[in-house]
Amino acid sequence: MQEVTPARPLWHVILVRPETMTFVLLIAAVVVASQLSPYFLDISYILRSFTLSAEFAIVALVLTMVIIAGEIDLSPAANMALSACLFAWAQASGIPMPVAIGIGLLAGLAMGALNAFMVIALQLPSIIVTIGTLTLFRGLAQIIAGDKSIRVPDWFIGIDKILVFGIPMPVVIFVLAAFVLGLILAGTIFGRQIYQVGTNEVAARYAGIRTRRIKLVLFLLMGLVAAVAGMMTASRLGSVRYDLGLGGELQMVLMAMLGGTYIFGGRGTILGTFLAAWLLVVVSTGMTVANLLPAIQLTVLGVLLIVAIIATNFIYSRTQR
Amino acid sequence: MNIVRGILMRRETGIALMILLLCLAVGLYKPQFLTMNQLRVIMLLVPLVMIVAMGQMLVLVARHVDLSVGSMLGLSAMLTGMMFRDLPQIPWGVGFIVAIGTGALLGLANGALVTIFKLPAIIVTLGTLNLYRGLTFIVSDARQVDRQFVPSAVKAMSQTSPIFGIPWIIFMALGVVLATYWFTLHTRVGRQIFALGSNPSAAALRGVKVNQITLLVFSISGALSGLAGIMYASRWGFVNPSNTGAGFEFQVIAAVVIGGVSINGGVGTVPGVMLGVLLLGCVAAALPLLGIPGTAQGAIYGAIILIALLIDRSVRQQGIASLKWMRA
């Protein structure tokens, strides 16, 4: 008779988790940053800094679910730009505001649907498909907006200036989104099946799980949330240009990876991405406070991405027996 | 008859026809498109993409992808430009060694991350795309290298040459194309890249050194990006930390996949990629004549990538269908 492998002790289960790594890094980053500048002990300063990345962070939450399901989407930052451009262009050409917002959201959904169609119906690898759509969406945004920036109405501007109990609106939305998505991923059968599809798609199919439907929902959600994020950015900046959110895919993927999402699917949590978003904000704000050039921050982000996937893969390879 | 059919069925023929049709259509609408002057415009547009596309083709054939080519181009160009500026006594020829060497090292780093840590190339190069761009800013202190610092001999290479006044950079691109053609078809290692991409596990069983070849293709992609970097300095006369090479990866990938290189590895030809680059060049040259703003380029590259994926898919399905037919 085969020996039964003993269960790992609880401390081991908790400690050897990528989220723990993210949390420890977050604490370390706060400690180091507060040595650099006393501002860091001012919560409202950190919250204000967070508004700059809040839109990406919200999208990163959905991206986490997409990656857990075994796919990837590199196009949401371009989606943000295109849906925001369409929205801004529509309202600038006299279409009533609610309709313009509807156009933007529908555009986002349509972009999600395009990705879903190529990946699910045509069975093309999502990684290459979304590189293509990323280029296409950004290019279309450029056609619509040209080199100009399109202003949005004054009343629409300033979502980041609205405070709810002293917390800026984008941060509130992010926290709420994290809460809801976290609940869905951890608590519902839909969330459970996302993990199962990402762990073993064939087995999921044999168990009667509608794998295609799950992926379709995720790509559509991705498109819709990216459109919302695009409009939030428009509100924060006061105007829309084609390069809105340019390069955002790096930050989104980085947040997911830093939060311990496994690049090959099947593992990861919303909590991890939630923590990673704060970590990233503290790091980049810390770099700004330390007077580092934005470009150096780019370097740091690139290094972080590579280190994060190496670390995550390492942790998972240790826990997988 | 068979030979004729064989030629007609080839991907290269299809692209060549597309180029021809595009030129005729645009030419009918705007006759100045078919002038020598316009040819010169196209010929000056394509060499950089052409050179980088050759490297990207090798990477894709080996079942990887390199998103960092634009940043490698930028960083190599910046280091070379700074050398020209800060050490003017060094002969300009050294610039080529610096540019190519820098690129090769950056590419080697990509390859090392992919092979040592078994990471997907797309994520690694998405990381290094930003990392290398950031390094460009750091080494340059975010300052541009201006026209006066680029040696006139280097700049002249984009203007003329003793041979019919055709600029040197066109010959360089042609040289790289011929060398890649020879490399992919007539060297052992060149064929092994195709074997690796065609069936990685079988390749390992047949003694193909998978890791070394992966390192090699990424290094070549880097080195060619580096070469394109110094050619950028030659062509435009300056190196800018944020513009030089930015977004280049999408043009290159679009050209390579429309040129018939399969994203599943193992398939791709140098003539196909060359025609793919030319097609993109013709499109880019035609846009302003047709009154379409240059801003439409991005969308066109994106559409081309997606269309190429669709073509690739239909070709693959045919293959599977014919196999089924034979077994029945």
Next chain:
Amino acid sequence: MTESAPLLLARGVTKAFAGVTVLRDVDLDLHKGEIHALLGENGAGKSTFAKIVAGVHRPTRGKLSLNGRQVDISSPLVAQKLGVTLIHQEPISFPDLSVAENLVLGQGEQGWFSRVPWAEMTREARRQMDQLGVSIDVTKPMRGLSIADQQMVEIGRALASGSRLIIMDEPTAPLTPKEVDTLFGIVRRLRGEGRTIIFISHRLEEVRALCDRVTIFRDGSKVATDAIENLDDAEIIRLMIGRPLKEYMHKHNASIGEVALEVEGLTLPGRFQDVSFQVRRGEIVGLGGLVGAGRTDVACAIFGIQPAESGSLKVNGKTVDIRQPDDAIALGLAFVPEDRAVSGIFRTLSVEQNITAAIPGRIAPRGFIRRAIEKLLAADSVRKLRIRLASVNQPIGELSGGNQQKAILARWLLAEPGILILDEPTRGIDIGVKAEFYDIIGELAEQGRAILLISSELPELLALCDRILVMAEGRLTAEIPRAEATQEKVMQAAVPRQQAGIAA
């Protein structure tokens, strides 16, 4: 044709995978210039032995000598250098490279940048194909070739590398009769040149037509080696299956009820044709046959994983259309698939999650998972099926194969199916756990469930089933009631008959 010094000498070759011994103390001599057949049931060890000789696996114990010199065949590459080549049933090749390149790749030790001599290579490839007497355009990519032609290329490769020993693992399975004739002609010529061929096949007629000697494997051991003339078919079959029935298997006493599952004229071109049968409540129907006979394909078609193109399905008397697995589940079907790792378990997820995967409606009545219910159901299953584990929260990958299989069975039992399809449920499982499985299957039938049991183990089919259906090459070839079932009968129906005569 036997010569004094054997080409290959195997002594005490033993192989164990993860503690399970699949090959035990095999001694075998192969002579120069002979065609030697390896026969045995699925899993008897013949393919494992062949793979050890070809360097795919390394023996756990034992020695191999080639031409009197002891060798360590550590990889296929080493095997090739020693002159041993394994030809797979569906050749592993480089579909995008030309035939000529496929022939030479991996040969020679030139440097990286040495020139590829295309003209010479093509000429040499043509010469080899001519020698084999086949007309293949060597400049065409491998992708478009038929399986038969791909095999020819593999044989050509073996010859080009000067192989003395060529192992063919069921080469004729995907071939047409005409192609088989061509292949046999070539194999005989190779023997004439003094080469040795190991020929693995299930088709006795082919073995008889082609081979000089046979070696028969059973349960991982060699049971006999003899000249083919000395053995008749009945004797060979007896040697292949002749083990005593294990006494722990017992037949249940279920009352057989109405028809639960009825299959009529099910066809999926290239996989199976015109398959019709019924399974009644409380009945265990066995589906026997060799690997690749189409049994699993039929099961997948019934369950909606790859639906059939024509034919009809009735569940409890009603015609149904099953397009995907959850349609099947809704109708009360369950399917325990053959390959646990690929299509059964979620390796890194908890045992609990694995067990409850097929009943989303019960653990999450309104979309939200009710942990208490899930825990209860999982714990209940663990107790009932005696799954041995440390905690239901540990990843299922940490469990032994038998307990993983129990968990998958538990998953389907929770769905309370009326019809259960079990595909090789006891493969790769310890003997003790196997016995438990047999008890469980018997109990399930007693509860009035209809069971379709796919198995390659004859004793298992004979002991458990009320009826045995046998498939060969995509068709049902026999339906044997329990009273008349013998191992010989099942085996005879399972071994494919060659339609056209084989040139002797």
